Amino acid sequence: MISTVVWGTGNVGRAAIRAVEAHPALTLAAALVHGPGKVGRDAGELGGLGRHLGVAATDDVEAVLGARPGAVVYAASGDLRPDEALADVVRAVGAGAVVVTPALYALYERRGAPAEFRDPVLAAVAAGGGSLFVSGVDPGWANDVLPLLVSGLGSTVEALRCQEIFDYSTYDQEDAVRQLIGMGHPMAYEPPMLAPGVPTMVWGGQIRLLARALGAEVEEIRETLERRPLDATVRTRTMGEFAAGTQGGVRFEVRGIVDGAPRIVIEHITRIHPSCAPDWPVPPDGGDGAHRVVVEGRPRIEVTVEAADEGENRSAGGNATAAGRLVNAIDWLVAAEPGLYDALDVPLRPAAGRLGRKQP
Incomplete structure (x- = not known):
């Protein structure tokens, strides 16, 4: 042992x-x-x-x-x-x-x-x-072994996209959610995790890792960012109140540019409540979390993974699968x-x- x-x-x-x-x-x-x-x-x-x-x-x-x-x-x-x-x-x-x-x-x-x-x-x-x-804790397997496995099921790959779709209302890490990501802060607040260059610092290694496995050369890494305010005040079970007009949703991409186009993309779509940014992607069953891999190619392949732990908590399920990958x-x-x-x-x-x- x-x-x-x-x-x-x-x-x-x-x-x-x-x-x-x-x-x-x-x-x-x-x-x-x-x-x-x-x-x-x-x-x-x-x-x-x-x-x-x-x-x-x-x-x-x-x-x-x-x-x-x-x-x-x-x-x-x-x-x-x-x-x-x-x-x-x-x-x-x-x-x-x-x-x-x-x-x-x-x-x-x-x-x-x-x-x-x-x-x-x-x-x-x-x-x-x-x-x-x-x-990674995001979890890492969703941005490395899963997309690489799925990419091997087709004949051609034009682009590879990894999505985390997450509702923070059940999460229990208030400092990270409020201070690092900015949920509940005025829209003028600049969240440290979303500052220019930081997403690349955090997820750029996964972009390079995917490129290495696919035999591709990343010419540069680019970032996109969109933030949305809450239309109404909401209250969460684990972190309390988030006021109307404050940041309630974040969507960003870390894009690996190959042959002049974004071919390897890691995208995060996060909300503090399901009512925020309803036009953004959501889990297939409308739950609080999912990880999706999309292979644009022939054939086009889309795989969505949902995990729950500590009851039906999918935020805990993501943590559990991240820990499981490491422990195992x-x-x-x-x-x-x-x-x-x-x-x-x-x-x-x-x-x-x-x-x-x-x-x-």
Whole structure:
């Protein structure tokens, strides 16, 4: 069994605890937390399993890594603390662990990663013998392995589009929704996540990764952005009130230009309430979240994936599939050589040994 640490117990970390507990090759060794209110609580409780696992959460990073775990799921956010997240990951890789994380956007595509991110990781790999695999929380598979799989079903591909269609009204990450994305702020507010160049910084690696797999050369990456105000004040269950006239919807594209045209596109369509921007694309059944891949070519192929977790919550379902992609890669990475990996290196694994297994 591979001793596995889950570092961070927020939206992704909760799902990661459940995924580690379900995996027949992994055993949960520790749960690392930041908030003092979580220290000492059982990981099963923090993960929403409805039962105790006998693993008490701790904030003692030195002791946890000093025990030389086989793997670390780094589920702490890197949105507002990229330098700290990189330092944490480098520390874990240097301790000899296989590390999987969605937190380091710059390392989605390892070949084109900035040296200031890539070089410290490679130095830690050389010194400690660990590995790193980064995949997105948006979730990553919807912008790499799924579109590439679908693209292989046709004869020609003119363009590839990956869409995330998401209603934030059920989401439970208020700082990111309000401050980073700008929901509920006046339209004059400039959300940090939507500032020119930032979408490319976050999703450009996935554009380059798709191009690499398709044997295409990206000439440049362009961005488009559209924002919509709320027509009426709305109230959400998890984040409270969002006033009329404030930002209620965002639609942007990160476009990989190949042969002078946008051939590889990652598009996000997000709302704080279904009433905002009803003319924009919505999930097929009108629910709160879906991921869609469209291959324009011969034949034209369109695939939509919906996932629900923690009840019927599709925002939680997206987090769960992102965590599942990472956790399910751990045993493959442990068997592989130490190194820095991306989604083109790490295969999507079948759920071997888990058919019929149930969790609360």
